Amino acid sequence: MQTEQGILRLSIAVTFLMAVLGAVIGLIAGSSAIMFDGVYGLIDAVMTGLALMVARLIAASNAADAMGQSYSKRFTMGFWHLEPIVLGVNGMLLTGAALYAMLDATRIILGGGHAPSLGAVLIYTGISLIIDLGMAFYVRRANRSIGSEFVAMDARSWGMTAALSGSLFASFVIGHAIDGGRWAWMTPYIDPVALLIICIVIIPVPIASVRKALSEILLVTPxxxxxxxxxxxxxxxxxxxxxxxxxxxxxxxxxxxxxxxxxxxxxxxxxxxxxxxxxxxxxxxxxxxxxxxxxxxxxxxxxxxxxx
The missing domain is CATH 3.30.70.1350 (Cation efflux protein, cytoplasmic domain)
Structure with missing residues (x-):
């Protein structure tokens, strides 16, 4: 698990499992924030899969060049150009998902909010926070020796996911604490407000990835x-x-x-x-x-x- 492809394969597996679980829990518990967490994870899993394919192509092409051979007659200049394309598409998809979730959260708030099943979402966000923090630490540490932009992107993604899970967990703890008390009227707004705040916070991160990818696609000289x-x-x-x-x-x-x-x-x-x-x-x-x-x-x- 100390290679670029090994790290990405592990990340894809864990991300996909957590994304499916989040989508199911969010649907059952009626939580828009948990649903967004699952959808965000699914997009990340798909794009990490594409990143893995590109990493394999680049590695195979470099190995063929080292042997004085040509890996592909149709891509004689290699596959480096695919890397910023994948990073850019990933950033745009995540930005689009966050913008849509932000608009949906605004709609729910204006409509009076809704109260999800706090017990189920508390358990899910607590487990998710532990797994996300563990993966963010592990991937970032592994990339010290690998030095891969794809793995670095994956580490940032796990960091964002951990921040998302932590914020949701804290929000739902507060919601559980005030449920049934004098502040119970705020309970229906906990889920959409948490989602709205999280979207506002995480949107700049994929936008920065898109900006960097565009500069490389346009061959802007560093x-x-x-x-x-x-x-x-x-x-x-x-x-x-x-x-x-x-x-x-x-x-x-x-x-x-x-x-x-x-x-x-x-x-x-x-x-x-x-x-x-x-x-x-x-x-x-x-x-x-x-x-x-x-x-x-x-x-x-x-x-x-x-x-x-």
């Missing part, structure tokens, strides 16, 4: 990576007497794409191809990205038109 590549290229220009360069940089999921075009002075003495390859190795080492997820292209030319 500032820190651009600064690093430009620094290396400037040092190579100065050390080898090149007239200049042009750098193209992007981060797509776990993949890093770098293209460096150097302008060589005209009428330089001819060099053997092995010398140019050695220079490419020097540049690659200076960049410090010795990873199967790096797509590095280095070009040397005397024609400035080729660098634009």
């Amino acid at each position: 500032y820190d990576l651009r600064v690093q590549v430009e620094d290396v290229a400037d040092r190579i220009d100065a050390a080898h007497g090149f007239l200049g360069h042009r750098a193209f940089v992007a981060r797509v999921g776990r993949g890093i794409q770098i293209e460096l075009n150097f302008i060589v002075p005209r009428h330089w003495p001819a060099r053997r191809l092995e010398e140019w390859d050695a220079l490419r190795d020097e540049i690659g080492q200076a960049l410090g990205h010795d990873s199967p997820d790096l797509w590095l292209t280095i070009v040397f030319t005397t024609d400035p038109e080729w660098v634009h």
Whole structure:
């Protein structure tokens, strides 16, 4: 269970079981908040399944590249681009579910609220809180050595789910405490108000994932990576007497794409191809990205038109 795929498989299994249980308990107990918890979990389970499929494709493609083979003739540039797509779709679905639940909670509040079966939802939210906290801790700790964006997303999802379960548990404890007393008139509003507050709190999290995914899909150049590549290229220009360069940089999921075009002075003495390859190795080492997820292209030319 210390691999990306192993962690995601475990997460899918636990998420699916808890989501089905939450949907059933929410339906039986008449709790909109618990129903939302179940639906939120089902969406997360499906998207984590897609993330697992993409992780397998990327791993298989990298393994084939390491052996000098092509994994797919239709995706010769790899499958890194699928990672931000899955992250973006996941964020949009979770945002849509939260917005719908928020509107539904508002409708219930304006309609006078409703009182769910507090005993059943207390037991469910208590068990759910323990499981969610345990999974959030375990997945986050496992990802320290894995370093996967998918696993990091899954850890954040478990953290959000734990916050959701904790808030629901606290709300229903309060509802159970005031039931039958002078504040009993508030009981019908506990469930929809808790749902409304939770939706408002968690909506920014998937929106941030969508924003990050869009920046990668649109190939927005990361500032820190651009600064690093430009620094290396400037040092190579100065050390080898090149007239200049042009750098193209992007981060797509776990993949890093770098293209460096150097302008060589005209009428330089001819060099053997092995010398140019050695220079490419020097540049690659200076960049410090010795990873199967790096797509590095280095070009040397005397024609400035080729660098634009």
